[in-house]
Amino acid sequence: MDALRGRVALVAGATRGAGRGIAVELGAAGATVYCTGRTTRAQRSEYGRAETIEDTADLVTAAGGVGVAVPTDHLDPARVAALVSRIDADHGRLDVVVHDIFGGDFLAEWDVPVWEHDLARGLHLLRLAVDTHLVTAHHAFPLLIRQRGGLVVEVTDGTAAYNAEHYRLNVFYDLAKIAPIRLARSWAHELGPFGATAVAVTPGWLRSELMLDEYGVTEANWRDACVREPHFAISESTRLIGRGIAALAADPGRDRWQGASTSSGDLAREYGLTDVDGSRPDAWRYVVEVQDAGRPADTTGYR
Structure with missing residues (x-):
């Protein structure tokens, strides 16, 4: 529980989804976690959902860490510079940087060719997915490398192997999810x-707040969604990727992951972790061998 006590983490894009799960699990390991995003209790972002960075910070503290909510638009270099200056003033160090910023779900038009896709929406999606990571890296990395042993995690959708072989929804989304791997x-x-060590990590079929709402279920009764989509049986909570990244951050030999593309399932297997229900879903192997192969939904041997 105290593996990361005294460590300082920045989870950029911690408002909801994987970012929230990662922040909470870093907190559960004892870290101080700066939770950033654009949606606060006082103001919503263009994403238009109710989850806030203050809620995430409270969950981090409740889990055993110290959660600090800092409203930040990561497209604004001045705001990001101020954020890093605050972390420096508070602690004089930064041990973990997680780039989970996206916010482009509602900008993507699925299976629409580039000449038909709204250009402004597509380009804004790319700015949210790529420029935000570059801006944050520019300002945060000088503090990260002040002492050796730092960790950078790029969160994406899909492994390097899977994304190299598959077209992902449309060209803008495709580029957005390959970019973090590079x-x-x-x-x-x-x-x-x-x-410092840098790794790209993808969750599996993530039970984010948005996905749960899409299927009209909650984390408590998520299996009811399998009636509508049987392959949802392989899905995982936001906490599995969080547990994997917390284990990675605590691993003194994590440099063996340097530059790698991996998944929540791979990290769970490597570090002996389970999801909140005690299972260990191996979503990306399932997607290839069962879902994409057109086989009937059956998670036997995959969770």
Whole structure:
């Protein structure tokens, strides 16, 4: 429970979904977690959902860490610079940076070619998915490398192997989800000499707040959604990827992951972790071998 006590983490994009799960699990391991995003209790972002960074920070503290909510638009370099200056003033160190910023779900038009897709929406999706990570890296990495042993995690959708072989929804989304994998490789090259490790991590079929709402279920009764979509049986909570990243952050030998693309299922297997229901879903192997293969839904051997 105290594996990360004294460590300081920044989860950029911690309002909901994987970012929230990661922040909470870093807190459960004892870390101080700066939770950033654009939706607060006073103001919603263009995303238009009710989850807030203050809620996430409270969950981090309740889990055993210290949650700090800092409203931040990661497209605004001045706001990001102020955020990092605050972390520096508060602690003089930054040990973990998680890039989970996206917010482009409602901007993507599925299976629409580039000439038909709304150009402004597509380009804004890319700015949210890529520019935000670059802006944050520019300002946060000097503090991260002040001491050796830092960790950078790029959160994406899909592994390098899967995304290399599959077209993902539309060209803008496709680029948005390949980019973090390449960024992790770039950060490995740039940060490695300073003793930091960079990894790209994808969750499986994530039971985010948005996905649960889409199926009209909650985390408590999520299996009811399998009536509508049987393959939803392989889904995982937001906490599994969080547990994997917390274990990665606590691993003194994590440099063996340098530049890698991995998944929540891979990390769970490597570190002996389970999801909140005690299972260990291996979603990406299931997607390839069962869902994409057109086989009937059956999670036997996959969770």
